[in-house]
Amino acid sequence: MNKKISKINTKLTNLGQTLGLDKTDILKARRTTRNIISMALLTGIFLLLGHIIMPGGPAGLYYTGVSIKDFKILFGGF
Amino acid sequence: MFKTNNIPISVVWETTLKCNMKCIHCGSSAGQNRRNELTTKEGLKLCEDLNKLGTRLISLMGGEPLLRKDWNIFAHHIKNLGMNVTIMSNGFLIDEKIISELLKIDPYAVTISLDGGTKKIHNNIRGLDTSFDHCINSLKLLTDANLPTTVITTIHKQNLKELPIIRDFLLNKGIAWQIQMATPFGRFPRNLMLSKEEFYSAALFISTLKKQYSIKELPVMGAHNFGYHSKILPNIMLLPWIGCQAGLTTLGIQSDGSIKGCLSLPDNFIEGNIRKKSVIKIWNDTNSFSYNRNFKKDDLTGKCRNCKHGKRCRGGCLTVSKSLTEKNHGDPYCLRLIEDEILFS
Numbered sequence: 001m002n003k004k005i006s007k008i009n010t011k012l013t014n015l016g017q018t019l020g021l022d023k024t025d026i027l028k029a030r031r032t033t034r035n036i037i038s039m040a041l042l043t044g045i046f047l048l049l050g051h052i053i054m055p056g057g058p059a060g061l062y063y064t065g066v067s068i069k070d071f072k073i074l075f076g077g078f
Numbered sequence: 079m080f081k082t083n084n085i086p087i088s089v090v091w092e093t094t095l096k097c098n099m100k101c102i103h104c105g106s107s108a109g110q111n112r113r114n115e116l117t118t119k120e121g122l123k124l125c126e127d128l129n130k131l132g133t134r135l136i137s138l139m140g141g142e143p144l145l146r147k148d149w150n151i152f153a154h155h156i157k158n159l160g161m162n163v164t165i166m167s168n169g170f171l172i173d174e175k176i177i178s179e180l181l182k183i184d185p186y187a188v189t190i191s192l193d194g195g196t197k198k199i200h201n202n203i204r205g206l207d208t209s210f211d212h213c214i215n216s217l218k219l220l221t222d223a224n225l226p227t228t229v230i231t232t233i234h235k236q237n238l239k240e241l242p243i244i245r246d247f248l249l250n251k252g253i254a255w256q257i258q259m260a261t262p263f264g265r266f267p268r269n270l271m272l273s274k275e276e277f278y279s280a281a282l283f284i285s286t287l288k289k290q291y292s293i294k295e296l297p298v299m300g301a302h303n304f305g306y307h308s309k310i311l312p313n314i315m316l317l318p319w320i321g322c323q324a325g326l327t328t329l330g331i332q333s334d335g336s337i338k339g340c341l342s343l344p345d346n347f348i349e350g351n352i353r354k355k356s357v358i359k360i361w362n363d364t365n366s367f368s369y370n371r372n373f374k375k376d377d378l379t380g381k382c383r384n385c386k387h388g389k390r391c392r393g394g395c396l397t398v399s400k401s402l403t404e405k406n407h408g409d410p411y412c413l414r415l416i417e418d419e420i421l422f423s
Binding site: 075 | 088090135137164166186187189226227228230238239241242252253254256275276278279280282283285286288289290293297299301308309310311312313316317318328420421422
């Protein structure tokens, strides 16, 4: 198991090197239970707030160009 | 005809195909006007019809939308009708006069294309020697005026390695950054498309940025073709992928009045033309956008057929799927599929 994870981490490190990424940063950027839960919570908040602020949700989230306003709606004005 | 429950919340309107640049990745081969582009009167009526359908955002795109002398008439009309408007520009024409007009319009966003961190790469991609300087100047004018500004970077083999330079430029500037992959349609040659490994590197890059920097420092996201359901990376789009929205919540309008679910789809996805049938009738037609509205799990193609997320994902980006496989609902540039191929094999 550890060997498999180590192999994946090596491949990820190699892929990241294309853009000058550091091994430690790459491994930190992996999916974790914490960011899965935060994304689920965020989605819930988005659905609730989005529909209140704008029927159908924040408009800029749909496939066109994103707006800084979308980030502000989702992340509470920073 | 029946009335659909779907609402075209976000509409992208190519107001003109005329462009002052000649980008190598342009999916619509912009440059010259289309024949019979919509008149001002037709454009205003279109905005009114979209408002009746419940549209919340109209993005004015091109070509270069600022080349139309009536761009601001449309933008003001959209706002007066109570909708939001975004201007998607290459930044070349933005000067203090346009900034002053934009301030009156109060747009949802002004998006500027920046495809290189260096003059050489950006100008080469955009086919214009002074493009980079104009682009950087427009970003300064927009941020100085406190207008909601976004940089869109379309990546391919020629500019992938520019991403770290663009990152350094955008840090702490309050500019949203959308990174998207160029797809082989229009002028863009397939040999310049990212390999799957390069695509994954870009996704890893975005994921790393999201971890390294706060949203305030660098509000970055991968566009709709940066998914889906990765086993390794967290979601790098703004929200989790819920399937291609063409014809469900989004709509694309060509400058000659032709209607598609998404502007990046090829012309055989045209559902009708507003000169023959209003956008309201086209949207509400039972036969329109059937590839998404009547989607069934059996419609999945390629490796998506065996994916447990297939039904919800609908096989990723329809444009990427169509351009690379000639089939719908089977986007091979899927992080999950790529992981199976290059990480777990």
